[in-house]
Amino acid sequence: MNTKDKTLAVVFPGQSSQHLGMLSDFATRYKLVRKIFDEVSEILNYDIWRLTQYGPITKLNKTCYAQPAILTASVIIWRVWREQGGQIPNLMAGHSLGEYSALVCSESIDLLSAVKLIMVRSKLMQEVSPYGDGAMSVIIGLNNDTVIEFCKMTESIYNQIVAPAGFNAPGNIVISGHIKAVEKVNLFCKKAGAKYVKFLPISVPSHCIIMKPMVNKFKEALKKVKIYPPKIPIINNTDVSIESEPLAIRDALIRQLYTPVRWHEIIQKIIGNNIEKFLEMGPGKVLTQLIQRSMYDNIFSLSINNINRLLTAINMCVKN
Numbered sequence: 001m002n003t004k005d006k007t008l009a010v011v012f013p014g015q016s017s018q019h020l021g022m023l024s025d026f027a028t029r030y031k032l033v034r035k036i037f038d039e040v041s042e043i044l045n046y047d048i049w050r051l052t053q054y055g056p057i058t059k060l061n062k063t064c065y066a067q068p069a070i071l072t073a074s075v076i077i078w079r080v081w082r083e084q085g086g087q088i089p090n091l092m093a094g095h096s097l098g099e100y101s102a103l104v105c106s107e108s109i110d111l112l113s114a115v116k117l118i119m120v121r122s123k124l125m126q127e128v129s130p131y132g133d134g135a136m137s138v139i140i141g142l143n144n145d146t147v148i149e150f151c152k153m154t155e156s157i158y159n160q161i162v163a164p165a166g167f168n169a170p171g172n173i174v175i176s177g178h179i180k181a182v183e184k185v186n187l188f189c190k191k192a193g194a195k196y197v198k199f200l201p202i203s204v205p206s207h208c209i210i211m212k213p214m215v216n217k218f219k220e221a222l223k224k225v226k227i228y229p230p231k232i233p234i235i236n237n238t239d240v241s242i243e244s245e246p247l248a249i250r251d252a253l254i255r256q257l258y259t260p261v262r263w264h265e266i267i268q269k270i271i272g273n274n275i276e277k278f279l280e281m282g283p284g285k286v287l288t289q290l291i292q293r294s295m296y297d298n299i300f301s302l303s304i305n306n307i308n309r310l311l312t313a314i315n316m317c318v319k320n
Contacts, residue, residue: 003087004088004089005089005317006090006274007274007275007276008089008276008277008317009091009092009275010078010091010102010279010280010281011093011095012092012101012280012281012287013094013095013098013286014097014098014261015067015206016200016202017286018052018060018061018069018070018284019283019284020054020055020060021052022283023052023076023283024053026080026310027049032076032079032080033080034049036072036075036076036079036111037072040068040112043112043115043119044119048068051069052073061202062126063122063125063204064126066202068115068122070098070101070282070283071097071101071114071115074094074105074283077304077305077310078101080310081279081310084310085314086313086314086317087317089279090232090273091232091270091273092106093236095166095263095287096206096261098282098287099256100114100253101282102230103234103249106233106234107230108227108228108229108230108231108246108249109225109226113225114225120217125206125257126203126204127214128210128213129204129210129211131203133178133205134176134178134182134203134205134210135177135178135182135183135199135205136165136176136202136205137174137182137197137198137199137200138173138174138196138198139175139185139189140194140195140196141195141196142189142193143171144170146192147173147185148164148173150188150192151164151175151177154181154185155181158184161177161178162175162176162178162181162185163175163176163208163260165261166207167260167264168263169264170294172290174200176205177205178210186199206257207256207258207260212258215257219254222250227250230249235266236249236252236256237259237262238252238255238256240262240265267290267291271299276299277299277302278301279303280301280302281304282303282305284305285303285305287303288301288303
């Protein structure tokens with residue numbers, strides 16, 4: 001089915017949505033699941049399906065393993081959706097790594113090229129911030145400006161980097177930086193009355209200036225990848241804008257490495273385009289929860305992370 005639903009948006013999650021057993025029920029019903037995982041495994045030179053099913057989780061949580069796993073899972077869910085008659089959305093967006101999933105699903109980048117690029121990206125990230133040096137955490141229940149002030153204060157006192165890495169919603173912010181500095185900000189936030197403070201299962205401090213030294217090498221890798229104008233418009237992380245020119249897409253992917261994800265603004269822009277339904281395609285449900293907790297009027301959101309939810313979405317979108 002090639003019909004477009006002008007009230008539908010599809011969003012793709014980033015790192016930290018990985019978990020053991022992801023897509024296991026999809027694999028029992030749809031042959032393309034193992035087929036695509038096998039193709040990606042050949043590129044990676046290890047069995048990524050086995051890792052996602054049996055772990056160990058400590059290995060899967062490392063950036064170099066988590067990123068290709070989430071990308072592959074997200075693309076598979078999209079392809080199953082389309083194979084089963086799911087409609088084409090009016091807009092797409094991806095949170096951090098999810099932007100690459102959106103580019104693949106909109107046919108701007110082919111999957112195997114994206115996997116190779118993600119391999120380079122994650123390797124360079126880990127090189128500029130060796131395992132254990134950096135961290136990310138999510139803080140819920142404080143004014144975002146308060147958290148930003150804690151970051152500035154910590155940087156000034158301890159001479160280490162810690163900064164906002166993602167604005168998920170009002171009162172929901174992700175910070176990134178050197179692990180000791182992130183720990184200090186976490187402590188300040190807890191003392192200030194934050195409802196929830198937790199380290200994310202991510203081994204590198206993404207979306208902050210610690211990542212800047214990798215830019216030139218990543219640019220070279222990006223030059224080797226063919227990028228086409230997306231067939232479905234994508235709102236990017238860095239500028240909250242829709243880019244169709246390959247050069248502009250490359251530039252946004254580079255800046256995304258060291259600038260915050262402006263997710264709340266992205267969702268607001270999508271809703272401003274008369275979107276009524278969000279489908280999250282990936283192994284988790286973080287983005288769906290963010291949309292639901294923001295309590296937008298007359299907005300439906302669903303994470304398609306198992307077969308039952310897929311069938312619910314198809315019944316809702318295709319039959320209406």
